[in-house]
Amino acid sequence: MKTEVEEIISEVNPLNFRTEILNLKKDLNAVILAHYYQESEIQDLADFVGDSLELARRAATTSADVIVFAGVHFMAETAKILNPNKLVLLPDLDAGCSLADDCPAPLFKNFREENPEHFTITYINCTAEVKALSDLICTSSNAEKLIRQIPEGKQILFSPDRNLGAYLMKKTGRQMTLWNGSCIVHETFSEKKIINLLLENPGAKLIAHPECEEHILDKAFFIGSTSSLLKYVQQSPNSKFIVATEVGIIHQMKKVCPEKKFIPAPPEANCACNECPHMKKNTLEKLYLCMKNRTPEIILSDEIISKARIPIEKMLQMS
Numbered sequence: 001m002k003t004e005v006e007e008i009i010s011e012v013n014p015l016n017f018r019t020e021i022l023n024l025k026k027d028l029n030a031v032i033l034a035h036y037y038q039e040s041e042i043q044d045l046a047d048f049v050g051d052s053l054e055l056a057r058r059a060a061t062t063s064a065d066v067i068v069f070a071g072v073h074f075m076a077e078t079a080k081i082l083n084p085n086k087l088v089l090l091p092d093l094d095a096g097c098s099l100a101d102d103c104p105a106p107l108f109k110n111f112r113e114e115n116p117e118h119f120t121i122t123y124i125n126c127t128a129e130v131k132a133l134s135d136l137i138c139t140s141s142n143a144e145k146l147i148r149q150i151p152e153g154k155q156i157l158f159s160p161d162r163n164l165g166a167y168l169m170k171k172t173g174r175q176m177t178l179w180n181g182s183c184i185v186h187e188t189f190s191e192k193k194i195i196n197l198l199l200e201n202p203g204a205k206l207i208a209h210p211e212c213e214e215h216i217l218d219k220a221f222f223i224g225s226t227s228s229l230l231k232y233v234q235q236s237p238n239s240k241f242i243v244a245t246e247v248g249i250i251h252q253m254k255k256v257c258p259e260k261k262f263i264p265a266p267p268e269a270n271c272a273c274n275e276c277p278h279m280k281k282n283t284l285e286k287l288y289l290c291m292k293n294r295t296p297e298i299i300l301s302d303e304i305i306s307k308a309r310i311p312i313e314k315m316l317q318m319s
């Protein structure tokens, strides 16, 4: 017996998925938003490809009736929170995030209650329920700027990424109480293999996402969000980079700098652990299917939407 995806593949010539998706986009008056960690073929047909902050901004201002989110669950939830009356589709509802999984709302609520005087800044990689319990949301591209706007003397709880939190403490000189979560992809890089690559490639620069561990960040020539890394390789006079983030971003780097060389930072084990298994749950076939069937969609309660919207809108105003 064929699975639903196999049925569709036999129904639609795989080469035509692109055309079919573009036709459905017109019929639905939909916009396709994609994160840099998506498969190249998805990035290439999206209306917009960006980092978490840019995607939230696009979601906040789109005039489309339907938002098709080629990313992970927390990103599609953010789009829904900003557009409660729109249909928000996610090709695979199981496209989660290890950071969001590391921070269940009931435990986060306890954390807040144990620290009632603290201001709560939460990385956008968390569930809508956790957002609803937060004072301010941030992404890796605006976190430093937002922290600097919190009055000196106000104590801060930063969740859920301990690596990003530690990096921000170093950068801003601000003490924060950190939640103990991490990203399975950004904790996979091997320092030893990176050092060997740097020795084998004289002139190559290590660039890294701040979700990486401190011992990797200490060796990085430049640290930034996915969009900042992309901008950096364009502006840099260097022509070779070792890229310590999810490999999907290299597709855009090659597009904007075809003459430069991008080497994915290798993981500790001989595996594809530098690919996010959640992001990669979305495929072209599932994108087609979700648009054809108008499901799976993101559904959130009115209460969660109205509470989670406050710290997200605050972030958009402050960044």
Ligand code: 13P
Pocket: 050, 051, 052, 053, 097, 125, 139, 140, 141, 209, 211, 224, 225, 226, 227
């Ligand atoms: P940015 O796109 O904000 O750099 O975040 C990376 C990430 O891990 C998204 O899940």
Ligand code: SF4
Pocket: 037, 072, 096, 097, 098, 099, 100, 125, 183, 184, 185, 186, 211, 246, 276, 277, 278, 279
């Ligand atoms: Fe989450 Fe890490 Fe995947 Fe980003 S790369 S979605 S932080 S698991």
